[in-house]
Amino acid sequence: MSKIASTRPVDGDFASTHIISMEQFEAPDIMRVVEGAADMEAMLKDKGKIDILKNHILIAMMEQDSSRTGGSFVSAMESLGGSGRIPDLGRSSANKGEDFLHSVVTYATQSDVLVIRSDKDGSVTEAAEYLEMIENEMLAHGNRTLGTRIINAGDGKNEHPSQTFVDLTTMYRHFGHLSGLRLTLVGAAAEYRAAHSLAIGASRFGMTVNIVTPDVSPMPDKYLDILTDRGCPVTTDTALMPFVAESDVIYCMRPAMENVNDDARKAAILKAYEGYTITPEVMQEAPEGTIVMHPMPINREIARGFDTDPRARYFDQMAVGIPVRMEMLVSMFDKPPQDLLPA
Numbered sequence: 623m624s625k626i627a628s629t630r631p632v633d634g635d636f637a638s639t640h641i642i643s644m645e646q647f648e649a650p651d652i653m654r655v656v657e658g659a660a661d662m663e664a665m666l667k668d669k670g671k672i673d674i675l676k677n678h679i680l681i682a683m684m685e686q687d688s689s690r691t692g693g694s695f696v697s698a699m700e701s702l703g704g705s706g707r708i709p710d711l712g713r714s715s716a717n718k719g720e721d722f723l724h725s726v727v728t729y730a731t732q733s734d735v736l737v738i739r740s741d742k743d744g745s746v747t748e749a750a751e752y753l754e755m756i757e758n759e760m761l762a763h764g765n766r767t768l769g770t771r772i773i774n775a776g777d778g779k780n781e782h783p784s785q786t787f788v789d790l791t792t793m794y795r796h797f798g799h800l801s802g803l804r805l806t807l808v809g810a811a812a813e814y815r816a817a818h819s820l821a822i823g824a825s826r827f828g829m830t831v832n833i834v835t836p837d838v839s840p841m842p843d844k845y846l847d848i849l850t851d852r853g854c855p856v857t858t859d860t861a862l863m864p865f866v867a868e869s870d871v872i873y874c875m876r877p878a879m880e881n882v883n884d885d886a887r888k889a890a891i892l893k894a895y896e897g898y899t900i901t902p903e904v905m906q907e908a909p910e911g912t913i914v915m916h917p918m919p920i921n922r923e924i925a926r927g928f929d930t931d932p933r934a935r936y937f938d939q940m941a942v943g944i945p946v947r948m949e950m951l952v953s954m955f956d957k958p959p960q961d962l963l964p965a
């Protein structure tokens with residue numbers, strides 16, 4: 623049997639599965655990454671680089687554009703002594719007719735970790751299941767098992783779990799806890815996969831979740847149900863201002879136009895954003911201590927004049943992406959770095 627099962631709950635054992643959905647992680651698993659990222663950051667500061675994952679190779683197969691996720695996974699692997707690359711998919715054998723699943727197996731033969739971003743909902747689950755099937759077939763033929771770990775870096779309108787580890791780590795660093803935080807998500811939620819994974823993450827910590835969306839792009843029922851089934855107070859609305867004073871975290875969502883095909887729908891979403899821009903004036907209504915987060919890139923959701931406000935945490939959020947992804951990688955290979963950390 624393949625060493626890696628496609629999508630099982632992690633339950634303390636990161637080494638046994640791919641990372642596809644936040645549903646695989648309960649609170650202790652999430653806290654392992656959140657707290658481990660601090661060790662990674664200390665290590666980076668002390669030593670710059672450490673050979674925990676020497677000779678390990680990461681490939682980020684990014685079918686949709688990215689400036690952060692792919693690059694920070696490569697930096698994370700290189701900081702752990704391994705190597706990483708982002709292939710130019712515009713020059714790949716997809717141009718010669720190779721389909722997505724065969725490309726996945728191809729890059730899996732070249733790597734220990736395969737980070738995948740795709741425009742199709744559920745495609746990374748499909749990739750993991752297909753790879754597992756091919757590995758089992760190869761084992762039956764006496765070939766070596768690949769053992770490549772897959773990480774979902776965003777699959778269409780579905781999920782983006784590594785972003786949630788980044789988001790929760792950012793919140794934990796600011797508030798010192800995650801339990802019971804008041805989280806307000808603002809923007810077009812139907813297409814925004816990072817918010818779907820974050821809703822699941824928030825459900826593990828009993829957060830109060832306000833969801834401000836245009837009527838045309840609500841949060842899918844699946845994520846509302848997960849929150850309410852786990853006892854989280856949830857409010858949905860179309861207006862932002864009533865929630866500004868009720869938030870510990872205001873989390874902005876970009877209109878994810880790459881995941882919208884219909885022009886009328888695009889126009890309706892963009893029109894709704896006119897009421898969703900975070901400005902210094904809007905933030906005058908917020909309690910002291912409220913922070914503004916955004917996974918980035920930012921379009922029109924936050925006024926440029928807010929970038930240097932101490933409550934703007936999106937650049938810190940972006941920077942923590944590397945130590946968080948280092949901890950994810952170390953956990954997936956079950957390599958506790960304690961003996962390598964500074965005293």
Ligand code: CP
Pocket residue numbers: 687688689690691692785917918919
């Ligand atoms: N946050 C995020 O996923 O950014 P990129 O699209 O640049 O990777």
